[in-house]
Amino acid sequence: MVYETTIGLEVHVQLKTRTKMFCGCATGYGEAPNTLVCPVCLGYPGAMPVMNREAIGLTVVSGLMLGCDIAHWSKFDRKSYFYPDMPKNYQISQYDKPLCLGGGVKIDLEDGTEKTIGLTRIHLEEDVGKNTHFGASSGVDFNRAGHPLMEIVTEPDLSSPEEAYAFLQALKQILLYAGVSDCNLEEGNMRCDVNVSMRPVGQQELGTKAELKNLNTFKGVFHALQYEQERQAALLDRGERVVQETRRWDPDRGETSSMRTKEDAHDYRYFPEPDLLPVVLEDAQIDAWRKALPEAPRERRARFVQTYGLPAYDAGVLVAEREVADFFEEAVRAGGNTKAVSNWIMTDVLRVLSEKGVGILALPLTAASLGALTKLVEDGAVNMTGAKEIFAVLANKGGDPARLLDELGLAQVSDTGALEKMVDEAISANPKSVADYRNGKAAAAQYLMGQVMRLSRGKANPPMVLEMLKQKLDQ
Amino acid sequence: MGDAEQAKASGLDVAYVAHLARLHLRDDEIALFQGQMEQIVHYVEQIGKLDVDGVAPLSHTVSVSNVWREDEPRPGIDHGKVMDNAPEQRDGLIAVPKIVE
Structure with a gap:
């Protein structure tokens, strides 16, 4: 039997704020455990939460970048939660009045066409503490508890592991451009829950879904989905049913397994958070945020193709990181030859960055000096062999290309x-x-x-x- | 009327809610609270007799909004004091019975 896959994602993104969502504790990763805590994020009785204005702003900016409608009236709710990493036994989240509704993310399919993955909503909530498991007990670190956490929920618009992967890449790129999160997966800035079901091609109603919890790498999402596709297809082929349940992905064994959660575990008993007042956003305020938005990566890619006449592939490589794209444009503004600057970045600069394991801003090479180097080549003052030597010095120490040309005796012989x-x-x-x-x-x-x-x-x-x-x- | 039927009639199921809230109640307690809770629900239900057409739904009783703070760090509680509240500890973590997800 031929099946089609239906996938929806819930992506949790830690916002880049200095302090937590509902208290003034500093946010931080890798600090000594239980040092960034206070009565609010420890859930002490009587402690009162106060919203972090910056977190609201970053969520709205994310929503605007993703084409969402921003709610003029929004509120927080309590969601029952019974694990020790959230000791007040509820998580402050948003239930029926999230900050952002709708929106979408465009991805490129393998056949060259474009697909829009719809978003259902984005809401704001607080992260939970971090658990470490010992033999007979567990230990909790509350430094992460209360970190502003944005949950981005997609429509069930994804139909393959490849699409899910492309979506996550595109989403990460947009959020990095927006500057709302570091999106550092190693530090758990982005974590994903996945809903996946299968149905025979042509069948109207969706199949029974499985939920995969807390995937913390994009590769993990991809492989877990591949595994689930095979598992569910095999069940359906044998005439068996897929059980609606939450499953855990084990990256070492490369398989998912049932978490045997109780059926009523999803009855969260939401109710309005009485300790927090609603968020009311005026059009003027939302418009101000909208006007300050950076250019989105896809638009920038299209502009690079149009303005600089670059091939779409090259433009895609250049805009993948906002800083790299900025560097490119600055080098061109400094008089660099467009195609040459692009080639230098795509080959030598990106190679050096990956060798050194740093970002482009950490390189001694400046955009102006790369632009000047391409001009030297263009004017025939140095050939490519000499230019590569100059580049090596620029990348390691920086300097003025024209002076290096003299110092290294690399002037091109055109006599x-x-x-x-x-x-x-x-x-x-x-x-x-x-x-x-x-x-x-x-x-x-x-x-x-x-x-x-x-x-x-x-x-x-x-x-x-x-x-x-x-x-x-x-x- | 049995407990289950009673629960159905009022839409209130003390045994289920207690289970969700991790409260361990004895059968006689469930019966007692079921009756008491029913009374409260019936009392509040009187409000349903009011004509509220044209009245906007309300989730907060004060008409204040946007009570927030700037994103400025403030000192929290000293680690030692935090751990004073933790009967079991390990490596600076607050130790709890093994968490089974």
């Missing part, structure tokens, strides 16, 4: 007389290659070219040498 001497020398020293070329082996010219470059210690002007060689050999 006809000097070049001709070297060309003649190469020709007379390599009679066999000359004969090969004249017998129709075009590749022999490349060898001779290499000899001239060697004689010039890499500084000869390659197009001039090639031209000269061909002229002499074709005589």
